[in-house]
Amino acid sequence: MKPIIKVENLGKQYRIGTRSQSYATLRETIVEMARAPFTKLRGTNGGRADETIWALREVDMEVAAGEVVGIIGRNGAGKSTLLKILSRITDPTTGRVDLYGRVGSLLEVGTGFHPELTGRENVYLNGAILGMHRSEIERRFDEIVAFSELEKFLDTPVKRYSSGMYMRLAFAVAAHLEPEILVVDEVLAVGDSQFQKKCLGKMDEVAKGGRTVIFVSHNMAAVQALCNRVVWLDGGKVVAEGESGRVVSNYLKTSFSALTERIWDDRQTAPGNDKVRLHRARVRPQHGHPSDNIDVHTPIVVEFDFWNLVNDAYLNLNFALYNEEGRNVFQTAPANETEWHGRAYPVGLFRSSCFIPGNLLNDGGHRLELLVVKDQTVVVYSDTELLAFEVRDDVDVRGGWHGKWPGAVRPNLEWKTELLARG
């Protein structure tokens, strides 16, 4: 079948510094030309070639009509550059793209919104900027307003809106675009969770309407839920592409590195501050070492050794666990600890251990965020990625099936089936 988007050998070269020091002054250009008139004439080759980087290089891809393709990769992998070329904001340096349909792009929600204008006026303005005709906006106006749930505030300048209201109105306009190809950047990263759900629902609807969607996101759950196919970019090149579940899990595997034990011996330089300093942090199987494998059944111990540097401190260690989708699995504090909880800590070296039972965590990477709280309220120290470990899947139990088991946790719950009546 003929693709609706055909990308061939696409490359984009940036001169280093174009982004940070974005414009030259006339004086600099004159001085530069006076100094070296010939380099200017020879083009960008003379001596300056090494000052460029390829944000995108030799990218080939095809997208069939009606497909929903996710683009994933680390920051700086070239995702945004690819979207900018597809939406014709910037020109490629090499290669070509053929588009067999009208493109609507949504690189930012609320582009062109003016704070002084009312909600109603901004719907028209934003619609026109996104390429909608006035008749089209008028026809869909009620739908847009209903989606945004802002009927009452339509005649209020948007500068009086809360940021949530602003996003809702902006997304409502964008969601009613009707191009054959929709290019969407990380627009779902904003807004509250209920609104995000609504956006995702709308995106799904758009995709089911038969339109082609190119979707960039760091939210792997969203990518997997929405996309049939995923293209993984790294360093401006396509590393892998294919069925979304497989590519996403490969991506997560390489982007994840385990960090199961950390030790700091010097009390002066260890992480922390003049109130508390960490000596050691580790995560291990209850009957094993930090280097041992942890699978979904393994009971785990998390240990923190720390120096308390101030007498009579009421300390409280808190940690939160996040899975590789960035979802908070749980947060815990030693409230039921019997020995030291609620007591004043003398100066000294302490160890706090937390026991996580087996059959609780789901498989995948986990990241541990530590918070040390003093007097129940003051955060004296925090580290968002103190430890990281991977919980492996137990293949035996699951037969030949290799799909990812959904859910943030994977408890081994008790089930019972009874025959209530025969026949």
Next chain:
Amino acid sequence: MDWTTAERAGTLQPSLPRMTTDNKQISRSQATAVICLPDKPVVSITPSASWIALDLKSVWAYRELLYFLTWRDVKIRYKQTVLGAAWAILQPVMMTIIFTLFFGTLAGVKSDGIPYPIFAFAGLLPWTFFSNSVSNSGNSLVSSASLITKIYFPRMIIPGAGVCAGLVDLMIAFGVMIPLMIYYRVPLTLHLFMLPVVIIMAALLALGVGMWMSALNVKYRDVRFAMPFMIQIWMFASPVIYPLTNVPQRYQWILALNPMTGIIQGFRSSLLGQPFHWPALAFSAVITVATLIYAAYFFRHMEKSFADIV
């Protein structure tokens, strides 16, 4: 029993993800049924040549955006001002009063037998329009950086809207011209029919200069500082507050090289019924068209790099 992968997945997975998979398959088959792709690409994106076609077709396709951007400019310009759109009138009126005091009364500049206030106002009207349009559109691209880096549309729309918003102000300020003409008993003549032509010429020249400045401004922010200065000098080099006849004969040709000379004279002649200076007007028209064409190509040439350097 040897279960296949799919069966296993079906029994083990909760219903939600399975549903989505099914829906995707449905949508895919729907899509193939509904979408009929054109033979030729609707758009081809390639590295652009250094000089490219003007592509006025796509500008025309986005004419509604021009309307909305103009409307926005007009709407927000006088927001949170007490006097509102009265500023569009006050600007040329105040200047007329000042120039009448200094040039008309104190310096006694001769104004071709026309009362100085109406002479000056008939010159300041097109000049204010021109200078505001040039400075608005000259700064327009830089101040629309957030648009340029996030969405595609023909970039010419942006400086274009700057000029169109200026036209709206000109219409408002025109409201003062009418009572002034009644007060000084200036009769209407057939020359009035030339007025739209002259206004269009002024608008096109403003668009040309504005486009050129805006494109330069993206790369060289010096333009922002140089422009007010340049506009100021340009005003004194145009017969806005003095008639061309006040200039010594042998210097008149220098002023005639300025395309605004013909336009301002033409504007005044259409309103006040004076004879037209056809050669000057024709020369202005030629320069206007040439400026516009050069500026449009220059703009297109620079356009591809706007998003990267703005």
